[in-house]
Amino acid sequence: MNERIDALLRQVQRPARYVGGEYGQVVKDKADVDVRVAFCFPDTYEIGMSNLGVKILYGVMNDMPGVWCERAFAPWGDMAQAMRREGLPLWALESGDPLSDFDVIAVSIGYEMAYTTVLDMLDMGGIPLRAADRPDLRHLVMAGGGCMCNIEPMAEFFDLCFLGEGEDMDREVLELYQKAKAEGWDKPRFLRQAAQIQGIYIPSLYDIAYNADGTVASITARDGAPDKVRKRIVEDFDGCYYPTRPVVPSTEIVHDRVSLEVFRGCIRGCRFCQAGHTNRPVRSRSAETLLRLGKETLENTGYQELNLSSLSTSDYRQLGELCDGLLDYCRPRGISLSLPSLRADNFSMDIMRRVQQVRKSGLTFAPEAGTQRLRDAINKNVTEEDLLTSCRVAFEGGWNNVKLYFMLGLPTETDEDVLGIAELAKKVFWTWKQHAANKSRGVRITVSTSEFIPKPHTPFQWEAQISRAEYLRRVGLLTDALARTRSVTYNWHDAEMSLVEAALARGDRRMGAVIERVWRAGGRLESWSEYFSLDRWLEAFPACGLDMDFYATRERPVAELQPWEHMDCAVSRAHLERERRRAYEGVMTPDCRAGCAGCGAAGLLKEGVCRG
Amino acid sequence: MDKLRLKFSKTGRAVYISHLDLMRTMQRTFSRAGVGLKYSEGFNPHAKISIILPLSVGTASLCEYMDFSLTEERDLDALPELLNRYMPEGIRALEAYEAPGKGAELRWLRLAGVMKGGRDAAFYTDFFARDSILAERRGKRGLRTDDIAPAIRRARFADINGGAEAELILHAQEPTLSPELMMASLGEDAPAYFRFTRLEAYKEDMTPFR
Numbered sequence: 001m002n003e004r005i006d007a008l009l010r011q012v013q014r015p016a017r018y019v020g021g022e023y024g025q026v027v028k029d030k031a032d033v034d035v036r037v038a039f040c041f042p043d044t045y046e047i048g049m050s051n052l053g054v055k056i057l058y059g060v061m062n063d064m065p066g067v068w069c070e071r072a073f074a075p076w077g078d079m080a081q082a083m084r085r086e087g088l089p090l091w092a093l094e095s096g097d098p099l100s101d102f103d104v105i106a107v108s109i110g111y112e113m114a115y116t117t118v119l120d121m122l123d124m125g126g127i128p129l130r131a132a133d134r135p136d137l138r139h140l141v142m143a144g145g146g147c148m149c150n151i152e153p154m155a156e157f158f159d160l161c162f163l164g165e166g167e168d169m170d171r172e173v174l175e176l177y178q179k180a181k182a183e184g185w186d187k188p189r190f191l192r193q194a195a196q197i198q199g200i201y202i203p204s205l206y207d208i209a210y211n212a213d214g215t216v217a218s219i220t221a222r223d224g225a226p227d228k229v230r231k232r233i234v235e236d237f238d239g240c241y242y243p244t245r246p247v248v249p250s251t252e253i254v255h256d257r258v259s260l261e262v263f264r265g266c267i268r269g270c271r272f273c274q275a276g277h278t279n280r281p282v283r284s285r286s287a288e289t290l291l292r293l294g295k296e297t298l299e300n301t302g303y304q305e306l307n308l309s310s311l312s313t314s315d316y317r318q319l320g321e322l323c324d325g326l327l328d329y330c331r332p333r334g335i336s337l338s339l340p341s342l343r344a345d346n347f348s349m350d351i352m353r354r355v356q357q358v359r360k361s362g363l364t365f366a367p368e369a370g371t372q373r374l375r376d377a378i379n380k381n382v383t384e385e386d387l388l389t390s391c392r393v394a395f396e397g398g399w400n401n402v403k404l405y406f407m408l409g410l411p412t413e414t415d416e417d418v419l420g421i422a423e424l425a426k427k428v429f430w431t432w433k434q435h436a437a438n439k440s441r442g443v444r445i446t447v448s449t450s451e452f453i454p455k456p457h458t459p460f461q462w463e464a465q466i467s468r469a470e471y472l473r474r475v476g477l478l479t480d481a482l483a484r485t486r487s488v489t490y491n492w493h494d495a496e497m498s499l500v501e502a503a504l505a506r507g508d509r510r511m512g513a514v515i516e517r518v519w520r521a522g523g524r525l526e527s528w529s530e531y532f533s534l535d536r537w538l539e540a541f542p543a544c545g546l547d548m549d550f551y552a553t554r555e556r557p558v559a560e561l562q563p564w565e566h567m568d569c570a571v572s573r574a575h576l577e578r579e580r581r582r583a584y585e586g587v588m589t590p591d592c593r594a595g596c597a598g599c600g601a602a603g604l605l606k607e608g609v610c611r612g
Numbered sequence: 613m614d615k616l617r618l619k620f621s622k623t624g625r626a627v628y629i630s631h632l633d634l635m636r637t638m639q640r641t642f643s644r645a646g647v648g649l650k651y652s653e654g655f656n657p658h659a660k661i662s663i664i665l666p667l668s669v670g671t672a673s674l675c676e677y678m679d680f681s682l683t684e685e686r687d688l689d690a691l692p693e694l695l696n697r698y699m700p701e702g703i704r705a706l707e708a709y710e711a712p713g714k715g716a717e718l719r720w721l722r723l724a725g726v727m728k729g730g731r732d733a734a735f736y737t738d739f740f741a742r743d744s745i746l747a748e749r750r751g752k753r754g755l756r757t758d759d760i761a762p763a764i765r766r767a768r769f770a771d772i773n774g775g776a777e778a779e780l781i782l783h784a785q786e787p788t789l790s791p792e793l794m795m796a797s798l799g800e801d802a803p804a805y806f807r808f809t810r811l812e813a814y815k816e817d818m819t820p821f822r
Binding site: 003006007009010014015016018019020021022023025248250251252299300301302303304334 | 624625626628629630632633634636637639640641642643644646651657669670698699700701702728804805807
């Protein structure tokens with residue numbers, strides 16, 4: 001480290017996150033490298049290094065001959081300020097070189113609130129923000145991640161976007177880039193070619209026209225780009241790349257452990273859930289493969305904890321077998337196993353008992369809604385009986401800490417549904433009273449609510465978000481209903497951030513100006529409450545001639561063309577419309593294994609048959 | 613195997629790893645190398661390792677010592693090379709051996725460093741040659757003022773471009789005098805920037821500590 005940077009690192013919190021050098025980082029000889037990629041994660045090191053997608057794509061890209069992928073994260077406020085004061089550009093961790101030294105800037109975005117941070121990182125790295133201001137092939141800015149199912153609000157900043165899973169298409173795009181660079185192509189030629197790769201979205205090749213009322217009139221592809229960009233998946237998930245030699249941070253991060261991805265997709269089809277719809281179809285790894293990958297990664301990293309990750313781990317067919325195999329390996333070595341995303345059913349509770357024999361951490365359930373009627377409407381296939389039985393088993397087993405997560409503002413929600421949350425919490429309390437193994441320690445039941453946010457590519461994509469005032473009224477209703485229940489703590493998330501998230505999630509291209517304005521006013525790391533400010537957004541929307549409510553709290557007619565209609569995530573619009581009708585009828589749709597609902601995702605598979 | 617000691621260095625980018633993070637890093641390094649550290653019992657088992665004199669973030673060292681125990685017999689001479697294959701950049705195992713005495717025997721440290729943006733070598737030499745040098749130390753019972761002069765055995769300075777370089781021998785335990793505290797004692801004359809490296813450790817009588 002040179003003295004200037006060293007002096008700065010001595011003034012900031014946790015400097016180890018800014019210097020790299022960790023075990024497992026990839027360093028290549030620049031003489032052997034023809035394409036340098038700066039992989040940017042628009043959040044802190046601690047969050048980004050916990051992200052499995054980052055580990056996967058870092059490995060995939062660095063496995064390519066001639067490609068060197070390095071990491072960059074958003075500095076915390078103290079560091080960002082010091083860097084700007086000192087005129088130091090954002091650097092990548094491995095080489096310490098500024099982003100402007102790189103050919104390709106790759107950004108991973110899983111959360112709308114990261115948008116302003118993306119702009120901040122580009123600017124700190126000396127990269128012009130808008131694609132139109134980067135005329136050369138150099139400094140190509142590409143983006144991938146969960147937000148790509150509607151990336152229109154960021155469309156003017158990106159040259160190229162990846163819709164779906166990156167393992168194969170990242171490689172194909174970089175190979176094309178290697179060729180383009182070697183042969184001296186110009187940027188338009190490269191982008192036109194890249195648009196031919198399945199899953200690749202080139203925003204500049206699409207013209208958007210608007211109606212007088214602000215809705216989208218048409219989306220027109222140009223220069224041979226596909227009318228609809230079809231999501232890419234990895235069909236053979238069992239044989240798919242898994243990072244068994246990830247970078248092991250030298251400073252503590254959020255999820256500091258091995259994360260084993262059991263399957264992708266979800267069989268459940270909860271109607272509010274974007275991930276459950278955009279990651280279909282379900283593809284699993286075999287227990288045998290997972291055991292091998294788990295052991296290998298534990299040995300290579302030295303981690304003492306392994307976590308099974310998926311959208312709903314209880315739905316993994318070989319879960320019992322996998323847990324037994326992992327426990328056989330982990331227990332004698334003092335390695336602990338954690339299983340988030342379990343459903344409240346008997347089978348899962350049995351697994352929990354077997355896995356958590358030592359430490360009794362809290363149990364978390366997400367019934368999402370307080371009454372069976374509303375749970376049916378959102379297709380959350382959990383009954384009150386399931387939940388109470390699970391709680392009974394937990395209390396009998398000595399647990400005394402239960403967290404319950406709910407959403408307020410779900411479509412069709414009435415006051416009765418809101419009060420149902422309090423009723424359910426009280427029933428959990430009575431269950432504890434009747435079945436607790438040891439009542440002397442008391443019980444802690446925590447009810448948390450957040451505001452429902454309608455997301456693209458879900459059956460609720462046309463719904464209005466309730467207003468902040470209405471959310472607060474419902475919070476008040478629930479607060480009063482729980483006021484006299486001492487063992488129940490009620491936490492609610494403020495709706496300020498939800499409003500912005502709702503607007504961004506279903507935004508169109510014109511919103512780029514708003515995001516840039518908020519960033520210029522100081523917006524960055526906005527998923528952190530200490531850095532979020534609603535006022536900046538309230539100022540920026542009208543200043544750019546847009547109305548936040550138009551995007552967030554307006555119910556959209558089904559016939560309206562949505563800004564993301566050229567993104568084909570494989571679940572058909574007809575399926576989403578049908579699911580929405582069924583929600584209003586209060587009719588559940590069975591999970592994929594109980595009966596195929598014909599969502600369309602199977603069409604991504606070669607044989608056209610989904611094996612869940 | 614019990615009562616073992618590892619001598620290691622911590623330089624370059626590794627100087628920013630905090631003490632707590634270093635403990636975790638060491639534990640994982642042993643685990644990657646397949647060397648069985650002894651663990652404590654209980655709900656939250658942790659490796660029984662102890663680093664004799666924690667370094668502050670930003671200070672480098674060529675003489676760090678970590679005491680540990682193994683669950684198995686190992687060729688100690690081969691251990692550093694094995695561990696180094698699994699270390700992050702900047703941490704190097706130098707020597708592993710049976711500890712000849714307690715860690716508390718480490719009493720003096722020789723350090724070298726650079727100081728920029730303050731006074732010249734002559735000023736520092738005179739300042740630290742005084743019989744009494746008062747410094748404010750943050751202790752368990754709040755701030756207190758200590759005389760750090762007895763803890764300074766050597767303080768040599770030479771002028772370099774933009775500042776001075778220093779060679780120090782400071783008392784390391786009971787009491788501990790860190791280079792940070794020593795610099796702070798300069799008050800308004802403290803350098804804007806300084807960076808030190810621990811070079812060698814000694815016992816009370818200035819014989820080498822092992």
